[in-house]
Amino acid sequence: MTKEQPIGFIDSGVGGLTVVKEAMKQLPNEHILYLGDTARCPYGPRPAEQVIEYTFEMANFLMEQHIKMLVIACNTATAVALEAIRAALPIPVVGVILPGARAAVKATKTQQVGIIGTIGTVKSQSYYQALKAKQQEITVTSLACPKFVPIVESNQFQTAVAKKIVAQTLQPLVHKQLDTLILGCTHYPLLRPLIQNMMGDGVTLIDSGAETVSEVSVLLDYFQLANPNPLKKRAIFYTTGSTALFDEIATQWLPITRAQSKKIHLGGTTNEI
Amino acid sequence: MTKEQPIGFIDSGVGGLTVVKEAMKQLPNEHILYLGDTARCPYGPRPAEQVIEYTFEMANFLMEQHIKMLVIACNTATAVALEAIRAALPIPVVGVILPGARAAVKATKTQQVGIIGTIGTVKSQSYYQALKAKQQEITVTSLACPKFVPIVESNQFQTAVAKKIVAQTLQPLVHKQLDTLILGCTHYPLLRPLIQNMMGDGVTLIDSGAETVSEVSVLLDYFQLANPNPLKKRAIFYTTGSTALFDEIATQWLPITRAQSKKIHLGGTTNEI
Numbered sequence: 001m002t003k004e005q006p007i008g009f010i011d012s013g014v015g016g017l018t019v020v021k022e023a024m025k026q027l028p029n030e031h032i033l034y035l036g037d038t039a040r041c042p043y044g045p046r047p048a049e050q051v052i053e054y055t056f057e058m059a060n061f062l063m064e065q066h067i068k069m070l071v072i073a074c075n076t077a078t079a080v081a082l083e084a085i086r087a088a089l090p091i092p093v094v095g096v097i098l099p100g101a102r103a104a105v106k107a108t109k110t111q112q113v114g115i116i117g118t119i120g121t122v123k124s125q126s127y128y129q130a131l132k133a134k135q136q137e138i139t140v141t142s143l144a145c146p147k148f149v150p151i152v153e154s155n156q157f158q159t160a161v162a163k164k165i166v167a168q169t170l171q172p173l174v175h176k177q178l179d180t181l182i183l184g185c186t187h188y189p190l191l192r193p194l195i196q197n198m199m200g201d202g203v204t205l206i207d208s209g210a211e212t213v214s215e216v217s218v219l220l221d222y223f224q225l226a227n228p229n230p231l232k233k234r235a236i237f238y239t240t241g242s243t244a245l246f247d248e249i250a251t252q253w254l255p256i257t258r259a260q261s262k263k264i265h266l267g268g269t270t271n272e273i
Numbered sequence: 274m275t276k277e278q279p280i281g282f283i284d285s286g287v288g289g290l291t292v293v294k295e296a297m298k299q300l301p302n303e304h305i306l307y308l309g310d311t312a313r314c315p316y317g318p319r320p321a322e323q324v325i326e327y328t329f330e331m332a333n334f335l336m337e338q339h340i341k342m343l344v345i346a347c348n349t350a351t352a353v354a355l356e357a358i359r360a361a362l363p364i365p366v367v368g369v370i371l372p373g374a375r376a377a378v379k380a381t382k383t384q385q386v387g388i389i390g391t392i393g394t395v396k397s398q399s400y401y402q403a404l405k406a407k408q409q410e411i412t413v414t415s416l417a418c419p420k421f422v423p424i425v426e427s428n429q430f431q432t433a434v435a436k437k438i439v440a441q442t443l444q445p446l447v448h449k450q451l452d453t454l455i456l457g458c459t460h461y462p463l464l465r466p467l468i469q470n471m472m473g474d475g476v477t478l479i480d481s482g483a484e485t486v487s488e489v490s491v492l493l494d495y496f497q498l499a500n501p502n503p504l505k506k507r508a509i510f511y512t513t514g515s516t517a518l519f520d521e522i523a524t525q526w527l528p529i530t531r532a533q534s535k536k537i538h539l540g541g542t543t544n545e546i
Contacts, residue, residue, distance in 0.1 A: 026379055027407075029409075092495075102491075106299055106487075135302075214375065214484075214487055214491070215491045218372075218487070218488045221375075226406065228406045
């Protein structure tokens with residue numbers, strides 16, 4: 001492997017862009033390849049076996065583009081597929097759950113931590129286990145929010161509809177005396193203002209993106225894989241779904257003039273269309 | 274290696290306790306062995322060869338106590354000895370300079386970053402190189418502060434003398450338009466209030482301790498070395514110098530009732546006295 005190779009980021013859709021945003025800030029020398037499996041999003045309600053299969057398809061596509069490290073920038077995929085992908089790939093593989101747990105342990109003072117995520121992530125109990133392993137005194141409250149990902153993917157995350165759905169969904173958490181809430185899905189930071197408003201200023205929201213990129217940075221340095229030279233072309237985006245919708249959200253969210261994603265097909269073939 | 278083994282921390286004296294403080298917060302399940310080479314402190318003005326020799330002596334002492342990971346919680350030793358120690362030891366070895374650089378890249382908005390450290394650290398240009406490798410646009414201003422370590426080691430860090438020395442020493446940095454200042458020596462966080470007062474609230478002070486412990490946490494998870502069970506006895510402290518002075522500073526600084534360090538001798542023999 002060489003330091004000049006790109007880092008791969010995969011997600012069920014546009015959510016992983018919240019991790020890419022942090023990577024662009026913290027790792028300005030790194031070349032980024034992003035793949036969002038928008039056509040098959042959401043992953044949250046799918047059975048674990050299917051999520052594992054899809055995640056391998058995404059990882060294999062990026063391995064063919066010669067990435068030096070893979071970030072599974074999707075909580076659902078991390079929860080069920082991280083160990084298998086890590087065992088199968090010859091490069092370092094980073095997930096988003098341990099970084100999120102690490103950040104929550106750092107942030108909480110009362111040891112009352114909440115987690116919101118997809119049905120798949122909550123069902124896996126991955127956050128619960130990671131938090132308890134790090135700090136046994138933490139009390140964990142989990143809530144699945146299956147309506148959030150579709151709002152983000154359809155670019156409705158700044159609408160009145162989004163506000164209403166966030167308010168209704170988070171109602172059960174409001175009186176739980178949490179001091180920290182993990183946004184346990186990479187799509188959720190796009191709803192951050194609405195979530196913060198509903199939970200109140202006293203609750204620290206943990207976006208695992210920043211902490212995940214710290215982990216990437218640590219491993220790049222540890223394995224001497226960090227690119228020492230600045231880049232001209234920072235990122236290439238692939239999506240299995242609508243490039244127009246993907247580009248619209250990516251251009252809003254990232255510090256770039258205009259995203260121009262390429263459409264690819266997964267599932268059997270990896271030919272570009 | 275087993276997950277139950279301790280993590281070793283080494284420093285020229287009591288400075289590394291600022292890293293231990295963070296470890297106690299972020300890694301409550303980890304058993305800590307600390308060795309401060311107080312008898313030969315400060316390391317800052319010593320030739321690189323000597324610092325390397327002393328650092329190996331400290332590392333070897335802790336290796337005999339079966340540590341699973343080593344943190345060189347001393348900037349001077351990290352600057353000159355990290356690579357050699359990492360190459361020689363069969364366990365993961367973490368320094369404090371890359372984490373400090375990483376935290377500064379995250380924190381700075383104007384790309385005007387200052388570094389204060391010992392003569393050895395500043396002379397090594399390790400921070401300069403680490404910062405430039407991560408973000409070429411950063412302008413780096415370095416200043417050696419050889420008087421700071423003795424103030425801390427003599428437990429005078431809250432006195433009027435300390436205030437005067439900090440003010441005099443940092444004078445050349447005050448008008449440099451820095452937005453971020455790296456405390457490039459693990460002793461300096463004990464002088465933090467004085468340094469912040471001198472630099473002004475607009476300057477973000479980077480204490481590499483928190484970021485170093487994040488790196489430790491990442492590597493513990495990555496190499497599956499994190500201890501999943503809470504501990505009864507958290508830490509054992511060794512010093513080559515005065516146990517009374519060491520215990521006084523450690524008890525003030527750490528969230529423990531009373532530190533009781535053990536005196537050891539380094540240099541030829543590692544027998545406990």
